[in-house]
Amino acid sequence: MTMIYDPAHPVVRADPHPTYARLREEDPVHWHPGLRCWILTRYEDVAAALSGPAMSPDRLTPFYAALPGETQSLLAEMMRYLNLWIVFRDPPAHTRLRGLVAKAFLPGTILSFKPLIEKIVTRQLDRLAKKDEADLVADFTMPLPALVIMAMMGVPEERLYDVKGWSDDIMLFIGTARATPDKYERARRGAVEMAGLFREEIEKRRADPGDDLLSLLIAARDEQDRLSEDELVATAMLLLFAGHETTTNLLSTATLTMMRNPDQRARLAASPDMASTAVEEFLRTEAPTNAMGRVVRTTHEVRGVTLKEGDRLFAIINAANRDGSQFTDPDKVDVGRQPNRHLTFGQGPHFCLGAQLARLEARIALPQLIERFPNMSPGSSPPVWLDSLVMRGLKSLPVRTGR
Numbered sequence: 001m002t003m004i005y006d007p008a009h010p011v012v013r014a015d016p017h018p019t020y021a022r023l024r025e026e027d028p029v030h031w032h033p034g035l036r037c038w039i040l041t042r043y044e045d046v047a048a049a050l051s052g053p054a055m056s057p058d059r060l061t062p063f064y065a066a067l068p069g070e071t072q073s074l075l076a077e078m079m080r081y082l083n084l085w086i087v088f089r090d091p092p093a094h095t096r097l098r099g100l101v102a103k104a105f106l107p108g109t110i111l112s113f114k115p116l117i118e119k120i121v122t123r124q125l126d127r128l129a130k131k132d133e134a135d136l137v138a139d140f141t142m143p144l145p146a147l148v149i150m151a152m153m154g155v156p157e158e159r160l161y162d163v164k165g166w167s168d169d170i171m172l173f174i175g176t177a178r179a180t181p182d183k184y185e186r187a188r189r190g191a192v193e194m195a196g197l198f199r200e201e202i203e204k205r206r207a208d209p210g211d212d213l214l215s216l217l218i219a220a221r222d223e224q225d226r227l228s229e230d231e232l233v234a235t236a237m238l239l240l241f242a243g244h245e246t247t248t249n250l251l252s253t254a255t256l257t258m259m260r261n262p263d264q265r266a267r268l269a270a271s272p273d274m275a276s277t278a279v280e281e282f283l284r285t286e287a288p289t290n291a292m293g294r295v296v297r298t299t300h301e302v303r304g305v306t307l308k309e310g311d312r313l314f315a316i317i318n319a320a321n322r323d324g325s326q327f328t329d330p331d332k333v334d335v336g337r338q339p340n341r342h343l344t345f346g347q348g349p350h351f352c353l354g355a356q357l358a359r360l361e362a363r364i365a366l367p368q369l370i371e372r373f374p375n376m377s378p379g380s381s382p383p384v385w386l387d388s389l390v391m392r393g394l395k396s397l398p399v400r401t402g403r
């Protein structure tokens with residue numbers, strides 16, 4: 001098929017679903033000549049790519065190895081940490097690290113932070129209530145998850161804009177292939193500064209442990225094993241990084257989806273106990289994790305197409321989540337949909353460790369948002385979507401608060 005999928009095209013950025021539908025139907029194992037990688041769009045293939053042993057999530061090592069020597073030297077300090085992120089590791093390193101990190105992420109621990117999340121949500125909504133017009137992203141959905149994960153780790157909230165800046169800079173390396181001036185230098189600086197912050201915080205917590213996530217990570221033990229200093233720093237960086245932008249995107253697109261589907265918003269407003277199924281439906285219909293990268297570990301065939309060892313691919317979660325073989329009426333938003341086996345948190349050994357936290361934040365924030373702002377409506381300018389293949393979300397969402 002000659003169809004070219006251009007994730008950066010403004011029409012595709014605003015609504016990629018028709019393109020995904022065509023790919024799913026006509027060319028489910030699509031070779032993208034520009035990106036030089038495979039694009040998988042069917043539910044079964046995406047699920048297999050995310051969970052199966054034929055694929056590796058370690059796309060950094062080959063990418064780094066192909067960079068010119070001087071760029072490698074520039075990025076060496078950043079790679080020291082990224083190489084320890086469980087999300088990029090294969091077994092056995094993944095199994096060991098995940099086992100230790102999961103000890104700080106037990107369901108009861110996450111639930112114990114509920115009052116903290118409620119407090120932050122109320123405070124941020126109080127601030128929003130002072131405005132007639134707002135950018136929901138800058139004023140609510142960006143600060144909320146970042147403040148939550150920072151508070152859970154005991155990072156002072158006045159560091160919010162530092163943390164946000166560093167994360168955005170690291171994202172230049174991980175999240176986009178686009179040529180941004182200084183992108184490697186900025187990514188390096190972001191990683192080094194974030195690592196510096198956590199080194200200080202870890203030292204403080206060693207001297208004076210609390211019940212925050214950092215203290216729990218320091219204390220996590222498995223028989224004789226524990227996280228090394230670098231692993232602690234790297235994991236804290238990953239949690240901060242993974243813990244906010246995805247959830248920001250979920251909250252922003254969920255709000256937009258409700259404004260575009262007032263009947264569904266009215267259902268949720270009438271029955272706030274539908275929050276659980278509603279959040280799953282928002283996760284399904286606009287997954288913040290648009291695409292997950294993988295590297296083919298062993299040559300194999302998918303639908304008669306040979307994927308060779310070393311080939312790169314993207315498994316498009318937003319395409320899988322609307323596959324008609326899995327979901328009835330897949331393009332329809334139904335806040336009561338059950339079952340809803342979307343792939344937004346991944347599948348298999350790398351299934352999102354923060355899924356419970358993200359769900360909790362959204363189940364608290366969204367019903368409160370619609371209760372306090374029943375007349376919220378689109379603002380004077382249109383929403384701006386992120387220019388990214390791996391992330392789906394909004395850069396800005398102008399709204400009239402209707403207060």
Ligand code: HEM
Pocket residue numbers: 050057086087088098149238239240242243244246247250287288289292343344345346347349350351352353354355357358
């Ligand atoms: C709506 C919000 C979120 C979405 C959509 C999301 C999605 C995902 C996905 C798809 C993966 C699997 C990656 C892969 O297979 O390559 C993942 C892994 C991960 N997520 Fe999330 N995530 C969200 C929120 C969070 C939060 C709040 C945290 C923590 C504070 C978190 C921490 C992690 C970690 C540590 C991993 C790595 C797990 C592993 O590799 O074993 N995520 N996430």
